[in-house]
Amino acid sequence: MTLYIGLMSGTSIDGIDAGLLDIQGEGMRLRSAVAREWPESLQRRLRTLAEDYQHIGLLELGQLDTSAAREFALAARELLRVNELQPGDIRAIGSHGQTVLHQPHGEAPFTLQIGDPNVIAECLGIDVVGDFRRRDLAAGGEGAPLMPAFHAAAFGVPGESSAVVNIGGIANVTRLPADGQVSGFDTGPGNCLLDSWARRHLKHAYDADGAWAATGTVRAELLARLLGEPYFARSSPKSTGRDLFSDDWLARALTGLSLPPADVQATLSELTGLTIADSLQCGSGTDPRRVLVCGGGAFNADLMARLARFLPHSQVSTTAAVGISPEHVEAAGFAWLAHRYVSGLAGNLPSVTGARHPVPLGALYRGRLA
Numbered sequence: 001m002t003l004y005i006g007l008m009s010g011t012s013i014d015g016i017d018a019g020l021l022d023i024q025g026e027g028m029r030l031r032s033a034v035a036r037e038w039p040e041s042l043q044r045r046l047r048t049l050a051e052d053y054q055h056i057g058l059l060e061l062g063q064l065d066t067s068a069a070r071e072f073a074l075a076a077r078e079l080l081r082v083n084e085l086q087p088g089d090i091r092a093i094g095s096h097g098q099t100v101l102h103q104p105h106g107e108a109p110f111t112l113q114i115g116d117p118n119v120i121a122e123c124l125g126i127d128v129v130g131d132f133r134r135r136d137l138a139a140g141g142e143g144a145p146l147m148p149a150f151h152a153a154a155f156g157v158p159g160e161s162s163a164v165v166n167i168g169g170i171a172n173v174t175r176l177p178a179d180g181q182v183s184g185f186d187t188g189p190g191n192c193l194l195d196s197w198a199r200r201h202l203k204h205a206y207d208a209d210g211a212w213a214a215t216g217t218v219r220a221e222l223l224a225r226l227l228g229e230p231y232f233a234r235s236s237p238k239s240t241g242r243d244l245f246s247d248d249w250l251a252r253a254l255t256g257l258s259l260p261p262a263d264v265q266a267t268l269s270e271l272t273g274l275t276i277a278d279s280l281q282c283g284s285g286t287d288p289r290r291v292l293v294c295g296g297g298a299f300n301a302d303l304m305a306r307l308a309r310f311l312p313h314s315q316v317s318t319t320a321a322v323g324i325s326p327e328h329v330e331a332a333g334f335a336w337l338a339h340r341y342v343s344g345l346a347g348n349l350p351s352v353t354g355a356r357h358p359v360p361l362g363a364l365y366r367g368r369l370a
Contacts, residue, residue: 003031005079005126006335007072007095009115011169011242012191012296013038013046014205018075019331020083023339028154032083033328036075042067050100050242061114068098069119076124087367092127094338094362095120096330102133102241104142110134111143121367129338129362136348141355144239148174148184148352150333155292155322156182162290163280164319165307166329167191167297170240171272173279174352175288184352185236187279188229189245191296193268194303196247201261210302216266225253226271232278237354269303277310287313294319298326337361 006019019033038046042064049056049064072095080087097113104111117130133143151164151174164174171190175183191206198207207213229249231240254264280288291314297303298318308316318326340347340361347361 002091002339003085003089004091004335004338005076005093006331006333006338007076007093007120008330008334009038009068009072009096009098010295010330011050011099012195013043013050013098013169014195014296016072016075017328017331018079019328019335020079021332021335021339023336028332028336030324030328030332032079033325033331034075034079034082035327036071036078038071042071046098046100051246053101053243065114065116066119068115069117070123072097072115073120073123076120076126087125090126092129092338092342093120093124094132094334094336094341095128095130096132096334097130099241101243102144102239103243104137104144104239109137111137117363117365121365124367126367127342128365128367129341130365131363132334132337132347132361135359135361136353136355139348139355139357139359141348141350141353142237142239143353145172145174145184145186145352146337146348146361147172147330147333148182149347149349150336151184152176152182153336154324154332155319156180160290161288162292163288165276165280165291165293167272167276167293167295167300167303168330169195169242170245171276171295171297173276175280182349182351183236184349185279186239188232188240188272188275189268190272191300192242192245193247193250194265194272194300197250197261197265197268201265206296207265207300210269210300212262213265213269214302216260216262216264218270219257219259219263219267222253222257222259222264222267223270226267227274232275237352239353269300269306272297273303273306273310276307280311280314287311289314291316292319292322293317294324294326294329296327
């Protein structure tokens with residue numbers, strides 16, 4: 001038995017998930033998980049950083065790097081407490097950090113996650129593997145998505161055509177065809193625009209169960225404008241973030257339209273479901289036999305219903321059906337990636353990210369001297 005902790009906060013910045021993964025040989029089991037809410041003021045500052053990065057100074061960036069790391073450490077400490085474990089019981093922590101900007105193209109591609117692993121290692125006295133994305137980027141990849149390798153290890157069934165859909169702030173898909181040739185990419189907005197529109201009009205953090213979206217009507221003109229985004233037509237490998245699918249992006253699509261807010265929410269939900277389904281079918285019209293959904297979107301009944309409607313020949317369910325609650329999959333995945341790193345194994349899938357070759361993902365921050 002070797003225990004790893006995974007720490008993750010997604011693009012929605014709605015909280016920190018901490019998962020305890022037990023790895024034995026080729027097998028693994030998520031033993032426990034906890035969720036920690038971001039303190040309201042810190043959450044607000046993180047969202048400002050991600051959505052208005054052009055006006056954030058280095059002082060604020062540095063302070064948020066440290067403050068976020070302390071919250072990640074507290075989430076890991078809570079996981080230790082509820083499982084009655086000591087730091088010495090954990091082989092390593094895999095901490096993804098908080099993505100605040102992801103720009104994998106251009107003259108100098110980069111991706112930025114904050115939550116200093118040095119702080120986590122010092123707070124807990126446990127080795128931390130962090131900075132997972134930049135090595136793939138250095139090898140010519142997108143640095144994202146990173147979960148398809150874990151999805152294949154945790155959910156793949158030889159000889160069966162299936163897929164895993166992660167609906168966080170940004171949605172991504174992992175295709176697991178019967179021949180074992182794993183592929184995957186970011187499809188576009190998941191919850192990010194839905195949550196932002198709900199905060200604006202409902203004054204709630206999100207549209208619970210998609211109940212508000214379900215009252216609205218999908219507006220064809222708005223949907224057509226949204227689907228006109230060139231990103232959707234790009235071939236993979238591809239990845240994206242909040243810097244593209246921002247509130248300003250939606251505002252531009254709404255120019256000249258006067259629509260009830262509920263109709264906008266319904267149209268955004270339709271956009272997420274449609275772009276995910278199109279990505280799984282890849283123009284072939286062939287649905288995977290089984291589609292497993294994880295991330296916060298798995299709890300959005302309206303969105304799940306739309307996805308099932310767009311994939312009529314697939315069995316659509318959540319990852320809970322195969323043993324991992326939807327909200328804990330990514331934390332488990334980064335625990336698994338920490339295991340890959342300390343075992344000297346590659347963590348990326350070049351077929352997914354577009355990297356030139358497999359590479360180790362992450363860097364090690366010692367929590368204690370050997």
